[in-house]
Amino acid sequence: MINDQAPAAAPVHDDAPPETGSAVGRFFVGLLLLAFAGVTGLFAPLLVMASDGCYEGDARMMCSTGGQQIVGGLPMAAAFVAALLTVAGMAGMGSKSGAAWRCLLAAPCLLVLSWVVSLAIVGA
Structure with a gap:
């Protein structure tokens, strides 16, 4: 007896992860984010020097102790957290x-937010 039906082909399973970009591209994006975090951590705290023009009784936020601490500390903390997010x-x-x-998108958002807050305090 001859069977005219061909055996069913085995199903094809694609277990490979979806392509999310080349390793070189991810590495380049990570380096850019780490450089941005480094620049933020090194140079944004220097905005505290904007308080040099303050005089006694000045009501600007930059002339208060709290304002100076925010401008000096926020970029440092943001740079550290952004570097951790980038590495993760x-x-x-x-x-x-x-x-x-989401980690790679959150890192630059955090850095930009720290710059915006610091520049808003300095400019107010």
Whole structure:
């Protein structure tokens, strides 16, 4: 007896992770974010020198002790956290979850926010 039906082909499974960009591109983005964090941590606290023009009784936020502490400390903390987020984002790029991309997107947002807050206090 001859069977005219061909055996069913085995299903094809693609277990490879989805392509999320080349390793060189991820490395380059990570280096840029780390450089941005470094520049923020080194130079943004120098905005405290904007208080040199303050005089006794000056009501500007920059002339208060709290304002100077925010302008000096916020960029340092933001740079540290952004560097941690960048490293965590780069380390998790091989996983299927979107947590790595969220870390890489949160890092520059945090740095920009620290610059905006510091410049707003200095300019007020």
